[in-house]
Amino acid sequence: MEFIDYYKLLELDKSASQADIKKAYRKLARKYHPDLNPNNKEAQARFQQINEAHEVLSDSEKRKKYDQYGKDWEHADQYEEARRQQQAAGGARYGGGFGGYGDSRQRGQAYSGNFDEDTFSDFFEQMFGSSARAHGSRRHSHFKGQDYNAELELNLSDVYTSQKQTLTINGKNIRLTIPAGVENGQTIKIKGHGGPGVQGGPRGDLYITFKIINNTTFKREKENLYSTVNLSLYTAILGGEITIDTFNGKVKLKVKPETQSGTRVKLKGKGFPKYKKEKQYGDLYITYKIEMPTNLSAKEKELFRELQKLRS
Template identity: 55%
Template sequence: MAYIDYYKILGVDKKATADQIKKAYRKLARKYHPDVNAGDKTAEKKFKEINEANEVLSHPANREKYDKHGEHWKHGEEYEKAQQQQRQYQQQQSGGGFGGYSEADFGEGGDFSDFFQSMFGGSGGGAGFGRSSGGSTSGKFKGQDVSAELTLHLRDAAKTHQQTFDINGKKVRITIPAGVADGQKIKLRGHGNPGHNGGPNGDLYITFNIAEDKHFKRNGDDLNVNVEIDLYTAILGGEVTVQTLEGSVNLKVKPETQNGTRVRLKGKGFPVYKKEGSFGDLFVTYVVKMPTNLNTKEKELFQQLKDLQNG
C-alpha cells in the first residue's frame, strides 16, 4: 500500500492537536460535501480522502500507529513481529542456525524467507507465518476499528432516515434515529476493517456533526426561534404565524407585549432520541420591529401619544 500523507490532506501539522484536526476536518468536509458539490467527481474524491484521513488521525490509537508505521499502520503489531522475526532469522543465518524455528513452521517445501518477503514487499509467495517452535497456531487478529464523522442538517437529524456512505471503498447503509445530537457517537459492530487470520472485523464508530440551522437554535431537545412582530401588534395585540419543524402555527399576541417576551409551545421542539412520540419544547422569542420611514403625520401622531403618556 502506498504511503498517503493524511496530515497533508487535512492541511495540518504533524504536531496538530485533536481539536485542530477536528476543526480542519469539519471545514473541509463542509467545503467538499456532496450536498454542496452535486455531480462534481473531483469534490467527491476529495471528500473521500478527507474522511479517510480523519478516520485515522481522529482516533488516537490509529494515529499513533500511523505515525510509527506509515503505510503499514493497519497491521502495526504484525509488522513489528515480522521485523523482529526477520532480524532473528538474519542473525541465525549468519550464525548458521535457525534458533528454534524450522522450515516446516513456515509452510512445507517453502522458503523460510517467503513470509518476510510478502510482508516487506519481496516477490516471494510463501504460505505465511504458521506455528512457533512451541506448536501453537498463529493468533487471530481483530480488524482495526474505523472512526468516521457524518454531517447532518438539523432538519434531517429530526427524522428517522437511512443514509449510505463509503467506508474503505465499501458502501455502508445505516438507519439514523431521530433526535441524534451534535457530537454523539454510535458504534456499528463488525463494520470496521477486515480481521486477519480469520479474526473478527473491527467496529465502525460514527460521530455526528449537526450543522446549524438558519431558523432554529437547538438546546438539547428544545428549540429556540426568534419571531418578528411589528410595533402595532406588540402594543394592540394580534396574531402571528410561527414556523415549527412540522409546519406553521398561529399564535395570539397579547396587547402590550414587550420586546424579548418568550412563550413556550409544548411538544413542538426536537424529537427525543430513541423515544418515539416524545418531543422537547419550542420557545418563541418576540422581537419587536420598530417602524421606519415615518411621514410627518405619523410622527405627529407619535408625538401626541407621547404627550398623552406624559400628561
C-alpha cells in the same frame, strides 16, 4: 518467555484510567495494524502484543491479577489455591508438597508466601512446566481487526426525521438507519464493519461521528429549539394574532396586549425529536423583538405626539 510490560507497551503508567487505556490502544493499534504495515513482521508482532495488553488491562479482574502477579497472572488462581493448601497443611514448604518436586532447600528458597516476580516464575514453571506461560500466548493469537472512523455530514433539517443512508467503506456499501434527533459531534458504533481480524479474529468496528450543519433559522440545544420573532409595535401594544414558523410548519399564536420586547413564550412539543425516543419532542421557545416603525408620515408623527401628551 520474556516478560512484556503491558503498561509500558501502551505508553501508560499503572494509574491509567480505562479511558486512557482505550485511547492509547486505538492510537497504537492504528499505527501498527497489518493493513498499514504490509509484510512487516515486526509491526504485526507489535500489533498482537498491543491487542493482548488491551485485552488484559481493559478487564478489571485480569488487570488486578496482572498488577499482582505480572507475567504469571493467568495462573493466579492456581497459585492462590496452592497457597491455601499449604496453609491448611500447617505451613508446609511448597518444595515437597506437589507430587515430588523435591525439598525446597534444593532450590535455596523457602516458598513462605512472600513472592517477588522471579520467584513467581520459578514457582509456576515448577508446577506447570515451561509450556504453561506459552499457553497464554497461544490463547491470544486471534486478534480483533482495526476499528475504522468516519465522519458523516448532514443538515439539521435532515435529522428531524429518521432516515436511511448508504455509506461506502473500503469499497463495501453499508446501509444504516440514522435515528431522528442525532446531535452534532455524536458518535455511533456499527459493530463488525471495521478492518479484518488477524489470524481468524473478529472484524473491528466502525465508528461514525456526525457533523450537523444548521441550515435553518432555529438555534438548537439538544431537543429544544429557539427562535426570535419580530413583532410590530402596534401588535405589541394592542395584542393580536400572528403566524410564525415552527420546524415542521406554521402555527398561529396569540399575542397579549402590552407585550414587552424580549418576552419569551414556550410552544410545548414543537421542538426537535428526542434521540431514540419515539414521538417525543422538545419545546420551541419564541422570543419577541419589537420592531419600531420607520418612515412615519406627518399624520403618524402627530398622533404619536398626542399619545406622548396623554402619557405625560
